Amino acid sequence: MTYTGEVVVGGPSDVRRLDDLEIRKAAVGPMANDAYLLTCRHTGDQVLVDAAAEPRRLLSLLAEASVDGAPAGRLTTVVTTHRHHDHVGALADVVAATHAALAVGDADADAVTAATGVPADRRLRHGDRVAVGRSLLEVVALRGHTPGSVALAYREPLHAHEGVGGRVHLFTGDSLFPGGVGNTDHDPERFAQLLGDVTERVFDRFGDDTWVYPGHGADTTLGSERPHLAAWRARGW
Template identity: 60%
Template sequence: MTYTGDVVRGGPAAVRELADVVVRKVCVGPLGNNAYLLTCRASGAQLLIDAADDAPALAALVRAGSPAGRLDVVLTTHRHADHQRALRAVVAATGADTAAGADDAAGIDVPTTRLLHDGDVLAVGELRLEVIGLRGHTPGSVALAYREPDGRAHLFTGDSLFPGGVGNTDHDPTRFASLLDDVITRLFDRFDDATWVYPGHGPDTTLETDRPHLAQWRTRGW
């Protein structure tokens, strides 16, 4: 079945099978948070992006990739409570390492074992994911970039980039400028139009879809 990234709360996972990794996406919690499970085909290692809510649903997601329930790392994209409600339960059940942006770690309820900075590489089995700092939604928000062997990129952006705009900056012009500048220079200027974007809420998008609207976003201020 063709992957679209369309999921509903309590519904089945959307599954994308790539050459080296399987991506599974579910929607959990009252705010409709997306959680993503990446399974390395070569090693079986698994990465969960945002243990946002509904620990039983996330446990089922992990088992879909590994019947034994293997989970190597949980990445929290940023410190907001709706992205970590199930983090403690998931880590307690699996023993997974935790990872987050260094500047957000103090606001995350579970101790962070891997403090991340822009330009770091997060290794999960044979997978290598680039850490991209996107400052503004929170000071330590991070995205992850995975490149397929043919070069196509996949970005997991948390609440920093959505279809139609950047994340909420509470009408603070300084924070908005910081976030939009990072999104432009660290995402749109570096990755091509075919790049797929997996956000923290709602449907997926591509850089091609949103690139024509960057100037409009800056003008409107959100």
Template identity: 50%
Template sequence: MTYTGAVRPGGPAATRDLDGLSITKISVGPMDNNAYVLRCHRTGDQLLVDAASDAPRLLGVIGAAGLSTVVTTHRHGDHWQALPEILRATGAVSFAHEADAAQIPEVDRELADGDTISCGRVALEVVHLRGHTPGSIALLYEDRAGTPHVFTGDSLFPGGVGKTAGRADFDLLFADVRAKLFDRLPDDTWIYPGHGRDTTLGAERPSLPEWFERGW
């Protein structure tokens, strides 16, 4: 089945196979959060992006292969409600950005912009995107056999950047998203957000002036 990224709470997961990595996307309630299980083809190691909620469903996707790492994209509670249970069940190591870590339970290692996280033989780059929260991050996978892939949490969605508290925070987020994603990566870069459907940088790039003008 062709991967589209269309998932819904209670519905089936969607899996995409890349050259060195598989990505399984699942939506969990009650806030329709996306969680992503990444699996290294060469080692079988798995990494979870956002233990949002519904630990039993997430553990069902993780399966018998277990879990090495959990990365929380930011401190908002809907992105880590299942984190303590997932860590207890799997023994995984918990990562989050240093600016948000104090408000996320059970963070083992703090991250900074430009750090690298390993999922088996696959490297993911930490991209710090200020504005939605002080420590929001994206994870960039530069697939040597294809296009880049970015897990953006609540910093970038189809139709705009994430919610901010005011114009100053919006300007921070817009500047970081533009400089660190749009100015750096090609149009076919695939975006996996924290809620809703996927998109690409090329689909969103023409709307950047509109986003800046409206301020959200």
């Protein structure tokens, strides 16, 4: 990850430190899934986005996190962005080791439980909130890649006296990537649903400086992707 204005730490995972949150990114498994660990810099509480694979690697990621040099607290929640097998491979092991709650989109929850044996503690719906210590993540339902796919939006606090802040950080799973939306198996109805949700619930709401953290590969920004929306619609995928 390449950033401006935050501390980036080299080593086994990419790190971004905001005023209130630390974000750690690690690619795991044969499909190089991106897992994201969010740590509240005040309380040490943690949320993991997608326990995709390599449970030992993910558990070591928890230990890497810190709060102003002190060890972080505990993993409170694992958010699964959608039900596909490459995003849940380490879920059972991570939950067993940490006793974290599982939060997953309502329409995907039963499939995730059937695949992993882990019951959903929260069935997420559009507009819900997930706490990371003192910070909140907004649930953004992006239907189409799967019926219950969700993204998570974190907005930095606005520092009115400095005129800065308020930027959004968006964890999109497999619903939005650099260069297009997620796979909809060439189903025109699913594609229209996903592109419609991404347009109305993401591009129409959030600014160009919004940082996008996808489920695989490199990060991007909404500003980089916005000029291509019409081309995505025209090509149909």
